[in-house]
Amino acid sequence: MNMVTLIEKKKRGIVLSDEEIKELIKGFVKGEIPDYQVSALLMAIFFKGLSKEETFALTDAMRYSGDTIDLSSINGIKVDKHSTGGVGDKTTLVVAPLAAACGVPIAKMSGRGLGFTGGTVDKMESIPGFRTSMEAEEFLNQVNKIGMAVIGQSENITPADKKLYALRDVTSTVDNLGLISSSIMSKKLAAGSDAIVLDVKCGAGAFMEKLDEAVELAKMMVEIGSNAGRRTVAAITDMGQPLGVAVGNSIEVIEAIETLKGNGPEDITKLALKLSGIMVYLGGKASSPEEGQNMTRTALESGRGLAKLGEFIEAQGGDSAVIQDYSLFPQHTIEMELKSPKAGYIKAIETKRIGYASLYTGAGRATKDDILDLSAGIKIWKKIADKVDEGQTLAVLYGNDESKVAKALSIAQEAFVISDEPCESPQIIKEIIGL
Numbered sequence: 545m546n547m548v549t550l551i552e553k554k555k556r557g558i559v560l561s562d563e564e565i566k567e568l569i570k571g572f573v574k575g576e577i578p579d580y581q582v583s584a585l586l587m588a589i590f591f592k593g594l595s596k597e598e599t600f601a602l603t604d605a606m607r608y609s610g611d612t613i614d615l616s617s618i619n620g621i622k623v624d625k626h627s628t629g630g631v632g633d634k635t636t637l638v639v640a641p642l643a644a645a646c647g648v649p650i651a652k653m654s655g656r657g658l659g660f661t662g663g664t665v666d667k668m669e670s671i672p673g674f675r676t677s678m679e680a681e682e683f684l685n686q687v688n689k690i691g692m693a694v695i696g697q698s699e700n701i702t703p704a705d706k707k708l709y710a711l712r713d714v715t716s717t718v719d720n721l722g723l724i725s726s727s728i729m730s731k732k733l734a735a736g737s738d739a740i741v742l743d744v745k746c747g748a749g750a751f752m753e754k755l756d757e758a759v760e761l762a763k764m765m766v767e768i769g770s771n772a773g774r775r776t777v778a779a780i781t782d783m784g785q786p787l788g789v790a791v792g793n794s795i796e797v798i799e800a801i802e803t804l805k806g807n808g809p810e811d812i813t814k815l816a817l818k819l820s821g822i823m824v825y826l827g828g829k830a831s832s833p834e835e836g837q838n839m840t841r842t843a844l845e846s847g848r849g850l851a852k853l854g855e856f857i858e859a860q861g862g863d864s865a866v867i868q869d870y871s872l873f874p875q876h877t878i879e880m881e882l883k884s885p886k887a888g889y890i891k892a893i894e895t896k897r898i899g900y901a902s903l904y905t906g907a908g909r910a911t912k913d914d915i916l917d918l919s920a921g922i923k924i925w926k927k928i929a930d931k932v933d934e935g936q937t938l939a940v941l942y943g944n945d946e947s948k949v950a951k952a953l954s955i956a957q958e959a960f961v962i963s964d965e966p967c968e969s970p971q972i973i974k975e976i977i978g979l
């Protein structure tokens with residue numbers, strides 16, 4: 545394959561064939577095509593886009609670039625859930641136990657945080673003793689035994705996506721519809737579940753800031769999933785402000801536990817019930833998403849969701865006593881308050897800025913190898929449409945390194961936009977696609 549010809553074609557907006565895309569991915573994974581040529585091609589794709597057929601072909605090539613997971617030894621319809629990434633997104637920790645408590649097997653691989661977004665694997669590792677990696681057999685047995693397992697992505701799943709994503713990250717070519725949808729769906733298809741629920745984030749703290757872009761992304765991913773024979777549903781949900789109150793690791797796990805105790809913030813509770821209801825429906829345990837949601841609401845109110853979380857923590861080596869005793873989590877020693885500079889109403893929150901401020905407290909990583917402070921993070925006490933007085937607390941920042949927390953405070957200070965006029969609170973669920 546001549547790479548220069550391929551770049552030239554894409555530069556002129558000519559559609560690449562399935563064979564060309566297959567060869568490209570094969571050569572790239574083997575190290576036969578240099579990064580500089582793939583970077584040039586990525587930039588051409590960024591400007592000219594990928595057709596639907598090219599996106600399907602790229603998804604397929606990446607899906608089969610490494611191991612694929614066989615979940616056939618797990619009984620029942622396995623349902624996966626994936627978020628496109630956001631700030632304060634602890635939804636999996638609520639949704640998975642609720643769906644599992646209603647009989648839907650969850651065999652899930654989750655990611656780590658990078659940049660302004662957090663990752664479920666880091667959050668789970670704030671639970672003392674919790675293991676996020678295990679052998680395939682143990683993973684499958686755990687799902688058959690207790691109904692759920694969540695681990696980090698295994699090394700050799702979609703290596704092409706890992707390599708390509710790393711290159712996209714440093715060439716400013718992440719935010720492209722065809723590249724994002726193929727990246728996410730190649731991993732989901734390789735991970736083996738029968739049905740997939742996608743939480744497509746939209747707003748200031750998401751890759752897709754505008755609703756029409758998020759809808760387009762959601763439609764493309766639903767189409768890729770359906771084309772591969774997997775029932776796929778996407779919810780477009782608000783990321784115009786952090787989800788819930790907590791942004792960090794242990795503080796997000798605590799918020800998820802509180803949600804399963806029935807004391808969670810309204811936005812997370814609403815979102816978790818909606819998504820888990822769809823999962824229960826796709827898992828064949830309810831005859832409609834509404835019935836599914838009624839079932840997951842009952843699981844929440846009866847405490848069965850919380851009990852399932854406890855079983856899950858124990859099964860993966862963690863200490864489930866954390867559910868009743870939050871002092872068992874890693875502790876911070878430093879707290880700094882962010883005060884409102886004036887009276888008014890919260891009009892907007894620059895959510896990516898909050899994500900980066902959280903990173904600076906020690907809760908996130910700027911590079912793959914950074915070590916996290918699992919106790920660090922931010923609690924956002926004022927959300928969009930809330931009334932504030934001058935000097936009132938907008939947020940509290942936590943950590944163990946004074947200079948880091950102070951730097952985070954200076955970043956977070958710019959995040960709140962305060963208006964004299966009352967504002968409306970955004971709807972958490974904007975649209976559902978594929979039902």
Ligand code: URA
Nearest residue numbers: 628629723724727728
């Ligand atoms: N998450 C992914 O896994 N891939 C992308 O391209 C963007 C978000």
